Amino acid sequence: MSQSPHFEHIEHLGIAVKDVSAAEARYTAMLGVAPYKREEVISEGVTTVFFQIGPNKIELLKATRPDSPIATFIERRGEGLHHVAYKVADIRAEMARLKQEGFLLLSEEPKQGADNMLVAFVHPRTAGGVLIELCQTQEAK
Numbered sequence: 001m002s003q004s005p006h007f008e009h010i011e012h013l014g015i016a017v018k019d020v021s022a023a024e025a026r027y028t029a030m031l032g033v034a035p036y037k038r039e040e041v042i043s044e045g046v047t048t049v050f051f052q053i054g055p056n057k058i059e060l061l062k063a064t065r066p067d068s069p070i071a072t073f074i075e076r077r078g079e080g081l082h083h084v085a086y087k088v089a090d091i092r093a094e095m096a097r098l099k100q101e102g103f104l105l106l107s108e109e110p111k112q113g114a115d116n117m118l119v120a121f122v123h124p125r126t127a128g129g130v131l132i133e134l135c136q137t138q139e140a141k
């Protein structure tokens, strides 16, 4: 098993849903565990629900307003896999490295994401059609 010095592991898979209660019930039944966290990210216009499966997480995302990126995604592509999130140790260094490699980042600076993470996104156009999220755990305040 070779270790990337840059991306530590897949942190979570983000799944866009229309009805968060129905999706939460479906995932609870499928995974056999209840979510460990529900959180609204006001800046992104989403409600999130997190499940933990071994070392990995599943994040359900539901739009809380019509201009939310999740609302736009569901309008264009329907419900389903929205992004793949990788854990990184130094998000700013990884953003600079990916930019250097020709990837298009959706923001210049990392943002406060759900689950106490600093996050940044790579445009799917430069990542083979998959929205990529980088996340770095924040120090507890």
Ligand code: ZN
Binding pocket: 012, 013, 014, 059, 083, 085, 133
């Ligand atoms: Zn995510």
